[in-house]
Amino acid sequence: MHDQVVNFTYNTPTKVLFGKDAINGLPSEMAPYGKRVLLVYGGGSIKKTGLYDTVKTLLKDFELFELSGVEPNPRITSVREGGRICREQKIDMVLAVGGGSVLDCAKVICDAPFYDGDPWDLVIDSSKITKALPLFTVLTLAATGSEYDSAAVITNLETNEKIGVLNPLNYPKVSVLDPTYTLTVSKKQTAAGSADIMSHIFEQYFVDGSCMVTEGLCESVLRSVIKFAKIAYDNGNDYTARANLMWSSSLACNGICQMGSEYGAWVCHAIEHELSAYYDITHGEGLALLTPVLMRYTLNDKSVKRYAYFANRVFGIELNDDLYVTAKAGIEALEQFFASIGLPKTLRDVGIDSKEKFDAMAEHACKCFPLDKAFVPLTPAQVREILDLAF
Ligand code: NZQ
Numbered sequence: 001m002h003d004q005v006v007n008f009t010y011n012t013p014t015k016v017l018f019g020k021d022a023i024n025g026l027p028s029e030m031a032p033y034g035k036r037v038l039l040v041y042g043g044g045s046i047k048k049t050g051l052y053d054t055v056k057t058l059l060k061d062f063e064l065f066e067l068s069g070v071e072p073n074p075r076i077t078s079v080r081e082g083g084r085i086c087r088e089q090k091i092d093m094v095l096a097v098g099g100g101s102v103l104d105c106a107k108v109i110c111d112a113p114f115y116d117g118d119p120w121d122l123v124i125d126s127s128k129i130t131k132a133l134p135l136f137t138v139l140t141l142a143a144t145g146s147e148y149d150s151a152a153v154i155t156n157l158e159t160n161e162k163i164g165v166l167n168p169l170n171y172p173k174v175s176v177l178d179p180t181y182t183l184t185v186s187k188k189q190t191a192a193g194s195a196d197i198m199s200h201i202f203e204q205y206f207v208d209g210s211c212m213v214t215e216g217l218c219e220s221v222l223r224s225v226i227k228f229a230k231i232a233y234d235n236g237n238d239y240t241a242r243a244n245l246m247w248s249s250s251l252a253c254n255g256i257c258q259m260g261s262e263y264g265a266w267v268c269h270a271i272e273h274e275l276s277a278y279y280d281i282t283h284g285e286g287l288a289l290l291t292p293v294l295m296r297y298t299l300n301d302k303s304v305k306r307y308a309y310f311a312n313r314v315f316g317i318e319l320n321d322d323l324y325v326t327a328k329a330g331i332e333a334l335e336q337f338f339a340s341i342g343l344p345k346t347l348r349d350v351g352i353d354s355k356e357k358f359d360a361m362a363e364h365a366c367k368c369f370p371l372d373k374a375f376v377p378l379t380p381a382q383v384r385e386i387l388d389l390a391f
């Protein structure tokens, strides 16, 4: 909400192949990197949809090794296993086929062969990542933006930690974005993925100052998701809706929607990662139930203008002389939108029925993310209150 553009460096080196049958371009993209490929995928959706067979046929001239069963909220144990295969089989490159969990897991698998210790060290200290195998991805779920960013979020169930690691070496070389592969995504995952895309924007849009260009990008992505998430939710086979969601997913998290604006502290993600670390819930559902609570909690004289403009430009709500009225109407509209695509409203809705861990979660959220520097700064005690309100 100002005309300044703050300094930035921007470099997203991933090549994107977007659209129907874009996967046909993959073999020639991969060929310069060698022959030995580790194919990483999840719990079997790619076998049901036929994508697994497509990949095998397409890559017939490569030598394929496999790591299957990567979990939603991917575990460090899967990373360890993938790293071991890469070393033992002298893998040249990794191909991840799936949603954000598969892609994230594959990113740290690419780093693991070049580090002698436990790959968990790489997650908690990204400076230990010195080299990475080339990564190629075929995305099957529009949500995280992992296909177009350098982030990976890995869960360690032994320590109840879910931690994000960022390193430029983790950008995929090439990502195939064919919306056709997302036609089979369930209603639940379609809704959760859409909430995740929107949350990535909120984290970069609810900031001290955003420049007009970037602000417009953010609002455009939000409007697209609101329009097309409902269409895809009602009719999973709608290619156009799926295509709009897929492109929104990639743009929401690759930094472009933040460049020129002030820094965002990723508050909602900080709190949600604690929920998934302790309770293994679906990331986008956690974000959806937290967002309205967080917005109401942080609505004050500093944030009111930003929230009111969000209501006006994204939901078309008329600006009232009293901006609090507009801001509150915007939060309500967001809540109604989430409800219209079946997203949960409370922590109890996602099966969290005890407040026992809330203090530990609040402390850890503030340790992992600089919430004291957020748009509306938060202390651990306030994060605890937000968790109570979301209960
Ligand atoms: O495992 P399979 O059988 O493939 O099934 C998956 C999984 O059960 C299924 N699915 C995926 N594509 C499908 C499909 N089912 C039918 N048809 C398809 N085409 O969907 C389920 C969820 O998949 P998952 O990969 O876990 O979902 P998502 O893409 O939302 O990824 C969530 C993970 O990404 C992290 C989250 O924290 C979470 O761990 N994030 C990663 C980010 C990043 N790298 O930048 C940023 C995000 O903020 C987020 O934290």
Ligand code: ZN
Pocket: 144, 196, 197, 199, 200, 269, 283
């Ligand atoms: Zn997210």
